[in-house]
Amino acid sequence: MQKFFITGLPKTGSTWVMQMLNDISGIQCLGEGRFFSSGLRHVPSLYDSILTGTLHWAEFIAQRKRNWLDDNDSIRTIEKYNYVSESRTRKATDHLTKIMIQSAIEALLNDHITLETVAIGDKTPTLEVEALQRIENVFPDANIVFLHRGLHDFLASFMCHYHRSMRDRRPDANFEIFTVDDFLAIDTYLKSSEKKSLLPVTETTLNRLIQVWIEFDEAFTNAKSRHNFITINYESLLEDTHTHMSEILKLVAPKVESSDVENAIHQWSFGSQNMQSGPNNAHINSREVGYGRTFFAGKSKNHIDQALEHRILSFKDESEI
Numbered sequence: 001m002q003k004f005f006i007t008g009l010p011k012t013g014s015t016w017v018m019q020m021l022n023d024i025s026g027i028q029c030l031g032e033g034r035f036f037s038s039g040l041r042h043v044p045s046l047y048d049s050i051l052t053g054t055l056h057w058a059e060f061i062a063q064r065k066r067n068w069l070d071d072n073d074s075i076r077t078i079e080k081y082n083y084v085s086e087s088r089t090r091k092a093t094d095h096l097t098k099i100m101i102q103s104a105i106e107a108l109l110n111d112h113i114t115l116e117t118v119a120i121g122d123k124t125p126t127l128e129v130e131a132l133q134r135i136e137n138v139f140p141d142a143n144i145v146f147l148h149r150g151l152h153d154f155l156a157s158f159m160c161h162y163h164r165s166m167r168d169r170r171p172d173a174n175f176e177i178f179t180v181d182d183f184l185a186i187d188t189y190l191k192s193s194e195k196k197s198l199l200p201v202t203e204t205t206l207n208r209l210i211q212v213w214i215e216f217d218e219a220f221t222n223a224k225s226r227h228n229f230i231t232i233n234y235e236s237l238l239e240d241t242h243t244h245m246s247e248i249l250k251l252v253a254p255k256v257e258s259s260d261v262e263n264a265i266h267q268w269s270f271g272s273q274n275m276q277s278g279p280n281n282a283h284i285n286s287r288e289v290g291y292g293r294t295f296f297a298g299k300s301k302n303h304i305d306q307a308l309e310h311r312i313l314s315f316k317d318e319s320e321i
Helices: 014-022 046-063 086-110 130-138 151-167 180-191 203-223 234-239 241-252 260-267 278-283 291-295 298-320
Strands: 002-008 027-029 076-078 081-083 119-125 143-148 229-233
Touching (some): 002 014, 002 130, 014 027, 086 119, 130 143, 143 234, 151 291, 151 298, 203 298
Parallel strands (some): 002 119, 002 143, 027 119
16 A cells, blocks of 8 residues: 655645545545654654653663663673663664554554555644654655745744634644744734734744754755655645646556546635635635735844845855855
8 A cells, every 4th residue: 555645844735735635536645643743842743752662661671681672782781780872772762663653653544544545644744854754764665745835935824823723722732833922922913003023923933933944945955856755835836736736646646547636626726615614714824925925024024034045045055066
C-alpha cells in the first residue's frame, strides 16, 4: 500500500489538498495524526513520546548489564558502575523509536484501508523542519507533498489562525511558539483602526516565526531534486490548481484515473458550498495571495521586509558558491 504525507508549515494549503485528495476514489488522507511533530505546548508528538520513554529504558538497560542496545555496543564497568557512551545510547534509542512508531502508524493506517484504497496518508503540517527528516527516516518509501507559502501571507494567516483558535478555545490552540502576550497583541491589532505602529505579536515571537519560515524555505529549495518529494508553492497551487493536483496524484497514486481531479477541484474550490459552510469557511481564511502585505504595517512590515531581503541575498550568495 502506497503511503504519503502532506507536510510543510501550517496555513500553506495542506487542508485544501487533503480535502481534494479525499474526493478522489482510492485515496485516503486522514487528517492530522501529529505523529512526527506537535507544535503544541502540552501535547508531545507520538514520535517524541516514544523517544523519551525509550531513552529512559535504554539507559536503564545499559546500566543493568542487559545489553539489548546493539551487538556492537560495549559496556565498560568502572568501579562497579556500567557505562555506555551517550552517542551510542541515542543511536540505539533512535533505531528502537523508528521501529515502534513505524509499527504504530502502519497499524493505525491499516485500520482505515478498504478494498478500494490504493494510497493512504496523513496531513502533517509542522513548525519543525526536523519532522521532514523523521518522516523520511521512518518511511523511506513514502511520498511527500511539501507545501510552502510566501513569508508575509504565512505570518498573517498563522497569527490569525492562532488568535481565532485561542478565542474559540479549541483544544489544539496552545501553540508552543506563541504566548499570552501574543494573543493580546493580535487581539488589539485586529480591533484597532490605526495599525501603523502596532506589532501583531511580540517582536521575539515574530523573529522566531521568521526564522522557522527561513528554515522551511531552505528545506523546500533542497527538496526539489528529491525523487519522492513534490514541492508546490501555495501561490502556484492557487493559480493552476488542476496542473498541480494532477502532479500530486501522479506521485501519490499513479494508477488512479486523473479524470477525478477536475471534480475534486470543483467540489473544494474556494467559492464552493463545501468551503462556504461549516468550519471550512472559518478555517481557511486569508486565502488570497498578498493578504499578508495588507495585514502588516509600520515597524512589523519593515522588520519582515528586511528579513526577507536578507534571505534572498543569502540565497544568492549560496547559489554562487
